[in-house]
Every structure is written in structure tokens, then in C-alpha cells.
Amino acid sequence: MPPADAEPYRTSLGTSSPDAIRLLGHDLTEELMGSVSFADLAFWLVALRRPTAGESRLFNAVLVALTDHGFTPIVLAARLTLLGAPEAVQGAMAAGLLGGGSRFLGTTEDTAAFLADGLAREAGRADLDALAADLVRERKAAHRTVPGLGHPLHKDGDPRTSVIHRIAEEEGVAGPHLALLAAVGRVHPAILGRTLPVNGAGVCGAALADLGIPPGLVRGVALVARSAGILGHLAEEMRDPIGRRVYDSVDRNAEYVAPDPG
Amino acid sequence: MPPADAEPYRTSLGTSSPDAIRLLGHDLTEELMGSVSFADLAFWLVALRRPTAGESRLFNAVLVALTDHGFTPIVLAARLTLLGAPEAVQGAMAAGLLGGGSRFLGTTEDTAAFLADGLAREAGRADLDALAADLVRERKAAHRTVPGLGHPLHKDGDPRTSVIHRIAEEEGVAGPHLALLAAVGRVHPAILGRTLPVNGAGVCGAALADLGIPPGLVRGVALVARSAGILGHLAEEMRDPIGRRVYDSVDRNAEYVAPDPG
Amino acid sequence: MPPADAEPYRTSLGTSSPDAIRLLGHDLTEELMGSVSFADLAFWLVALRRPTAGESRLFNAVLVALTDHGFTPIVLAARLTLLGAPEAVQGAMAAGLLGGGSRFLGTTEDTAAFLADGLAREAGRADLDALAADLVRERKAAHRTVPGLGHPLHKDGDPRTSVIHRIAEEEGVAGPHLALLAAVGRVHPAILGRTLPVNGAGVCGAALADLGIPPGLVRGVALVARSAGILGHLAEEMRDPIGRRVYDSVDRNAEYVAPDPG
């Protein structure tokens, strides 16, 4: 019997021989370097096809929208980690990405999945407003928030939302996820009794779903975008640090309270 | 005395108000989304200036070169982590990036620093071959390897090296780091007694240094590139997993040996 | 209005003054160092009370049971990360812990939560076998596995299970979670039509729940135990490495297959 390892490990990504490097079935140096942009390669790695020019413009706009939101918990964790391990940039970047869970970045993925589930259930349904109303009513009945709605700061409208819709329209790549999210934006006030903005994370998730990114990878795309934002913050922390001041501001205000085992 | 926190936390990156989001001094939605590519934004976040078109092409080529090298230890760590925590993509991506230390990805940064140090010491020196020879001789005398030389597989020449040089020349953005690394490639055989290829990681580090990325951030740029490669592998692992087979192939071949406290 | 930071950050854990360090309301150097074991301190930090001697023996047994299971995906990720970043032990350890998600280590927490939910719903119910049968039937009806049952290797009985029960009995600290899990072990064959072992992770989760560890922290306790196991593997990797061989065994067997965008 041949050893189990005689069975190869299949991959469609990078492989190398002594004189050539291949990636996604193309010669890395002859066909990709200098010819494909990094963002298009990132898209290709996940969607397994090269984006069109219009898809690329929307994909880049989404990545740009998701790159940095200032002093977020993610960024603070990365900067505080650099303070303790300045020699290991990879650790600080990893620490930042680890905050990209169900809250904050998770909204991109939750919205994509919410919209994809709705569309899958009601394939071919012409009246998106009626579908959106059903979905919002279901969430309300289940006492759950509606993914993609609401923002703690941009209460009267998230400025990213209309821009993503506009670029998708300009490039002719707007699809059913963006359309359904817009319908959710239209119909929810009558059902929920208040008007919430469609948020930037949600519209980015819808755009990525329209571009063909599987919902289970939408958060991963947001993490790639965020890795560049974290690097920007680590660069700034090296030039003009705030980590120690943040630490001191908490440590100085610490107050001991007796533990209560409940 | 005002509280220490009355002193603001300065940043040149993202800030938000209820109706606008700013990044690097520009309005995110009006000036950046749809207008700047993700790679250019990543460059901007680190170099604090927008790249020219020629710089952008070289920067993208470097990122593309660094994105994926197949089943590397980084990728295997990410895939094995996904096996144990499939619900936390951010953890698998972080686990992968954590292998981006002194070996493998570190070569980019080591080469950039090696070249920058050489150039700083010998500012204005016209004869790069003589400078390169001095640097190689010093490393040899110290029994240290020369950063940017050698590759376990591409022994007769790393195909990425000439492409990076060509693109840098085409775009008119080749600078002293690439020139010095080429000189190292020319002069080292006579000193070391054998001919080593200038490797892809090294030439990427030199190109990033010529583009103005500080050496201490070169590895961070490589990590951003690699985050997209890791995501591609996680997407593939979800479609066509190998993690459990890798685990089994090791576990099945485990052999107990008595501990030796030395 | 005073600044928000005038409000202190409360903690019951560590605080320091120039001449004393306090932890959990005790003087670290006068009352804890040399007097409390590390495991008891770990328990105390989570349960907010010092364990009794009997609780301590069971808690230590659980930690010992969870420390290492050989060449697991967690351990391989840690060793492969050390290969790429040997200078950053913290990164290798973190990479290992990141695999401590819903699979493998998650069984401890899933079992604790499953048992706690069952007990909460049926408080005071004397007949644990009847309760266990209801719980197993519900999982079966929902096409879900029963937490704590089954093991890929120890099919005829996990040797850890009886030992945890025995120690809990010896120390008089066996409680309703262990009892309910034992009932699940008794009643499930008739319902599921096959006999599965109560696994070690499950019995450890039940024991931790009986000791008063909140279910949401059970996996965290397992991670503390595993951190020691990972360190043992990193020590072994430094002495007698396998990381590069694992990498080579996969990379050498890589086979390119054309991507299929589906």
C-alpha cells in the first residue's frame, strides 16, 4: 500500500519549480507582476477569477472604505502590542486582526449572509421591497437587530453608503444584494418605528456579495483591508507613539474593588 | 491641573464626524473611494504620500510577488488553525501572519536595512561595486550571510529578480537600493567563491526601500501582501481542505522517545 | 463636567503601589507567593474564591488532562510558526492557542454549557436519567451531536473519563454536571442506537462546571492548560525540530489543479 502522503495536496494557488513560480494557473513573473494590481489579485485568490475593470473599481472602493476607522479597539490592541514587543511587527498586526470578530468587522459578513439567505429563499421574487419587509419583520419578531442598519455616530446617514451604490451603478456591477439592502433601508422605518442609516460595513458586505465573494469570506476580505490600516497605525506608533499614554491613562485610574464570587 | 487625557491623541489617519469620514487629510467618500486604489492607499498610509503612477506599478508588482508562495509554514499554520476554529477566520489569518518573522518574510526587511545601512555609510560614493564588495567582505569576515542572496529552490536565478528591476527601470523609479543590490549580485562570487542568486524577497525589499518605505516597515508591507495570500488559502481550505490530512500524516507517524533532561 | 476618565477603571485583580503589589485583595508577596499554588491562583482568578484542597486536586487533574494531546493541529501550528519566527516565542504560543476554537478544545465548553442548560431547565429534578434521555432525544431530533460523546481514537472508552469521576468522588466535589454527563453516558445507547464513549474533553468540561467555573470561561481554562503543553512542544522543537520536515512533506507533495470559480 502506498503511504497516504503519496496522495498529493491539491492547490490552485502558488507552486514553484526551480525556474518558474506559478500562481492561480499563471506564470507569476511573466503574466502577473506588473500586469495585475494587488487588489485584483486578492479578488482573484478568493473568487477564482480575475475581476473586470468595473468590478475592480468597486472592489477597490470597498477595500478603501474598510481600511481604517481611526482609533478603533483593533488599532489600540495593535499599538499596545507593539509597545510590549516592538521587535515583532507581525505580532502587533496579528493582535489587531484578532479583534475583527463578530462585532465591528463582522457586520460586513452578517449583512452579506442575511441578504444572501433572503435572496436564496425568494429566488426570482420581483418585489424586493416586499421581501425586505418580510425579512425585517422576521428579525423584529425574533428580537434581533437587522444586519447593516444603524451606526453609533453616523445616525443620519453613513456617507459611505451612497458612494458604494453610486460606484456600483456607474460600473454596471450593482446586483441583487445591494438592491435588497437598499430596499431594507426604504421599508424598515414603517416596521421598526424609527429610521436607521444603512451603515458602511453593511453596504460593503452587500457589494462584496454582489461581486461574488462567498459570505463566509467577506469578513476575510475586510481583514485584508484592515491589515493595511493597522500597518499605517503601527507606522504612526513608531513615529509618534500613544501606546504608553493609553496604558498610563488606564493604569493611573485603576481602582481596586473586592472580588464578589456571586 | 487638567487630566492627562485632556491632551489629545494625535493621528494623521482616520477620523470621523457624524457626517464625514476623513483619512490622511482627505474626505474618504468624496476623494478616496472610487478614486484611489487599495494598494495606493496602503502605500500612502506608510509613506504618507500618494505614489506616482510609476511608483504604484512597482509597488503593486512587489505586493503581487510577495502574496503567495504556496504551502509555506505560514499557510499551513493558518489552515491548521482554521481546522480547530473554523468560526474565527481572523484567528486563522493571524496565526498565519505570526510566522512572518525573521526567517522567510524577514529577508525583505533584512535586505532593505542592509542596503540602507551601506548607502548611509557611504553617501555619495559613486562606485557601487566597490561599496558592495566592502559590504560582502564584512559579512564574510563576520561569518554572516549576505541578505538578499541565496534561495533553496531557485538556485540558478530567482525569476522575480529581473522582473522587479525591469519594472523599476520602465517606470523610472529604480533607485540606489536596487542598484546596490545588483552590485552585490555582481561582486559576491569573487569574494564568496560561489555564485548565489539575488532572491525575490531581497529584491522586493530593495524596491520598497527605493520607493521610500522605511526599512522597519518593509516586513509589515510584506505582511499586508501575505494577508491576501493567506485568505486565498483559507478560501481553498474551506472548499478543498488539507488540514486534517496534514495533521494525520504527522500524528500517524509520531514515535515516542524517552525524554533526555540533558 | 469632570472628564469621563475621572471615573475609575474598577478591577479585583492586580494593583500596585510603590511598596506593595496586591492581587485579588491579598498582598502578593506576603500572602500569595510561596503559599498558593499557581493552579489555585488560576482557579481563584476565574472563580473569585480560593479552591478547597479537594477542589484543587480535581482542578489540577483537569488541567493535567487538558495540557497535551501530542501532535495536534494546535501544536503543529505553533511549531510551524516558530520555524518562521524563532525570535518570537510569544507568537508561536499565540498561534497555537488560536486553534483552540469550536472544535477540539471547544468540546469542553460545549459540554459544560449543554449540561448547565439542561440542569437550569430542570432544576431539582431527581431523575437525572430521565433528564438525560430528554436532552439526548432533543439533540437527535435536531440532528445535532451530543456534546461530550464520541472520540475518534478512544472508541471503547476514553481513559480520562473514569479517572475524573473517581477523583471528584474521592474529594467529595462531584456535582450535578458530572452526574448528568454520566447519565447521558448511560442512556444514550438506547436512543441513538449505538454506544459512544464519554470523552475526556466533555468530562473535563463537566468537572469544571461542577467546580463553579462559568461555562463561558471553560474553554479559557483549557487554553491555560494548553499553553503549558504548547510550551513543552516549542521546547522540543528547539531541541529536536520537526517543523521543516512537516513543511517539506506537504510542499513536496503539492499538485497544481486548475481553479474552478464554480
Add this chain to the structure above:
Amino acid sequence: MPPADAEPYRTSLGTSSPDAIRLLGHDLTEELMGSVSFADLAFWLVALRRPTAGESRLFNAVLVALTDHGFTPIVLAARLTLLGAPEAVQGAMAAGLLGGGSRFLGTTEDTAAFLADGLAREAGRADLDALAADLVRERKAAHRTVPGLGHPLHKDGDPRTSVIHRIAEEEGVAGPHLALLAAVGRVHPAILGRTLPVNGAGVCGAALADLGIPPGLVRGVALVARSAGILGHLAEEMRDPIGRRVYDSVDRNAEYVAPDPG
């Protein structure tokens, strides 16, 4: 030629068969669970021998000393990560450990290595004060700090230092590293012109070295201790969170400054 994988992966740690689990050459369930404490097992995994009772007491005291120092950057990174990913406790713990680099926790390892190097160079030298003076003079001449000296808060003496020495003496396990560090504490004022305390991290590193932990693993031992402290903070963050307040305190005080590309 047999496949490379025919060669087994050697380990002295955990191995399993259907009816037994072995660890360090012992039967896990028959010989270890209930019989060896978790801290002793952690020691054993690194030192490859079981500690004596006296060694165990000192080892536990060191672990207890290193477990928690309040609202450190490590703890803040962990808590901020939990805020973004409350479903992934392993990510928050990993984020915390990633700050265990060259600063803070690194002092344990730096001190152990500094003392071990000094002792190795001067094996058998009876006069430790003279050796210590040489070592301190060398660091001064090289404009480097002396590992193990100095503390930002405990300026007049770190309360942990004398306790570690006392326990080591009581248990008869004090060795040359602790003795040399004490000598450094005695002789440095005359050389440096000021009196610095021997700090807790340094004395813990010396004690671990005396116990036979290789210097390259000392930081890893500190990380195991810290994992319990981080878990305590994550438990507290779940009960009484501060993460969002820390985030708000920074974000609210953010001030945009124009980027300066230098």
C-alpha cells in the same frame, strides 16, 4: 527509496493509543492525573524532569509572581480584542500574549541570559561580586542597561525580590544565577552612580535559570503564567467591562494632524 514520511516524527510528549494516553513517558490517567500538579507538569514539560518539592514551591512562587500586574498593555490588548470578538476567547488570550515580547516580560529572559552568559564565561569563579562588577562595567561601557535592575514604580525595592530569594533559600534550591543577581544588586551603585532595585521580573528569571529552565524558554514560562492572568481579566471583562470606555477615552480625544512625509 522510502518516502520521507516513513521516518517518524519523534516526540517525548503526548502520544495516544486506543486505550491509553501517554505523556512524558508516563501513563496520563494512571500516573499523572490526580498525582502531579499542573505547575509541576508545566515544569516537567520544559525541564524534562519532575521538580522536587522544594523546586516546585519556588517554581509556583515564580509563576504566581508573574501571573498578573494589573492593567498592563497586555491586558488592555486582550480586553479590547474581546470587545470586537467576544465569541473567540482564544483570540483575546492570544492577543494578550503577543505583547509578551522584549519589553516587560522579556526582562525575565534577558536577565536569565545575562546571568547565564556571565556564569558560563567565568565558570568556577569564587568571587561573584567581582564578576558582577565586571558585567555591570561592561554594560555601562556599552551604554546598555543592566538586565534585572530598575523599576518604574518600585524605585526603592521591588517587594517580590526578597521573597523569591527567601523561598529559594528555605527550599535549598538557590543557585548561582540568584547569587550573581544579588551580587549585581550589591555592586552596581558604586559603578553606575545610583542605586536601582533588582526587579521582580529579573529575580524570577534568575530563579527559573537556577531551576534549570533554559534561558530561551524563560519567557515562555512567563507566558504560561500570564495566560492565567489574562484569563482572569477576560473573566472580569465579561462581568464588568472596561474595553469600550478605554476605546471611547482615546477616540473621543483623537486630534487630526496633517501627515508629514518627512
